[in-house]
Amino acid sequence: MSTRGSENKLILIKRKTRLEEIVVRYNTTQQAQFYIERLGADFSDYIAEDRNYRNAVETAVMELGSLGRVQLLEREHVPNFIFGDEDTVVVLGQDGLVANTLKYLHRQPLIGVNPDPQRWDGVLLPFTVKDLRLVVPDVFHRSRPIKEVTLAKAELNDGQSLYGVNDLFIGRKTHVSARYQLRLSGIVEQQSSSGIIVSTGMGSTGWLKSVLAGAAGVVRGAAQLYEGAEMDIAYHAETQGTNPAGQRQAWDDPNLYFTVREPFPSKTTSANLVFGAIRGDSPLQITSQMPENGVIFSDGVESDFLEFNSGVEATISLAEKRGQLVV
Template sequence: MDPMQHRIVLVTRRTRLEDLITRLNTVEQTRFYVQHMGADFSDYEAEHAVYQQAVVAVETQLRRLGRVQRLDRSLVASFLFPPDCVVVVLGQDGLVANTLKYLRGQAVIGVNPDPTRWDGVLLPFLAKDLSVVVPEVQAERRPTRSISMARVRLSDGQELHAVNDLFIGPRTHVSARYTIQSGSQRELHSSSGVIVSTGLGSTGWFRSLLTGALRMTGAEGLDTLTALQAHGFAWEARHLYFTVREPFPSRSTQAELVFGKVDEQHPLQLHSHMSD
């Protein structure tokens, strides 16, 4: 096939510097604002320069391999990705996760624009790798990994999907009151909310929750939690984990059902006791 018949969508984002210039209109006003906040403006400039260099390098590589359409992250939610396209995301991890929500089976290649700055759990490739990786993906010769997403169905019929985590709780810093049911166990809760994590998200917020719990309790002997905290769980796993934030036991609320697995046979149900 003629390489120019291959469709490639390059997803990019604005840098911190670009975001501030958009808000404040000029570089000098942005410099004053950043320095007034006590931050190092040169760090903003360095991050911007490295990212722009990465954009040029990636786009140059991709234009040799197919027809490239560049897409800013602000347009991802409304963009119709061609079913046969290859999607290249120029980090960070959050940009990859956000893009994945709007795809239907297209291959995604995560590229780390600045390895000295970003760990890049979802960004295994550099710009120089694309000349090999993209043709292999286009020819379906590259090993891939599938992911499982979390889905929540609301009482009004709406559905929400999450690549990393679902947070179920109040909009503000007040306690959430609800009934939670997992399997045959059912409790009335007052807490800061519930986080439901996917395998892809298990190295992020989920890890932070387990790290805090293990450190507070000294529960390093709990093999399952320790293994989850260290390694997460498989991206394609057909289950999720839920974690209750800051459960508060009282005369009317319990705090035993605070962590567990969610799967097709054992869905998690929450019934709100709040007015909104």
């Protein structure tokens, strides 16, 4: 059984802790402590989290160093890092760091490690630091199970593109309404809304679920105030419209799901094409009508975005690649 390469290169992705981030803001640990405790929070929790994470990083470097060449990479450098085809990527979580790394990979296996199991649930972090000595050799020998993850892709007509592991957001940077033209399966609609969310199977229990659950709750509330047709609408929302909000979709689900947030019907805009599936043969096409501050970002990372202003066309589709999570 072949290994991944003659030189085993391991990329260890880490993040800043809350303590590190707040010290950057307030210059010293003492000033950060004063600020946190003045607000009534427990600063010792910041200290404990930072200590546990630093210990996990040190242990991971030691464990991985005995198995191959290790490169330590900070979270903020991931978007611009060039991963080698034979690299093995280890992410020292939380879950969000796994998602925000996976979209920049091209079939390299990703090992999610929970640095503090007493603190984090870690849905995407099945391993602890001590597991690395057993898991990594299996990955090198391709004997470890891999779970494939469907990704979303936004591609602009100028050639730029962005991938999403959980979801894509298309809209305005601010709370100002987004204006655009939506096209899906031959249906064209002018819309004004708070933006569009496109979710993968992995992300179906996240942002998309909260939006659909909120919409169903609004309909149920309206049904209590009114009679007749509204009751039928509420029943339809609960039995049809909440899918996939009511259940966890498979991570390799072959469809994406979109929902339009707070669509506003007017003389020039409609609110009919507000929820549906994006399939392999029917991408969602959006033409921006926003003069400024139009954006597309993924997985909650607003700093890594595509500009989406007037005249730019975006095609939202299933990505040509899939994430490779080690399980």
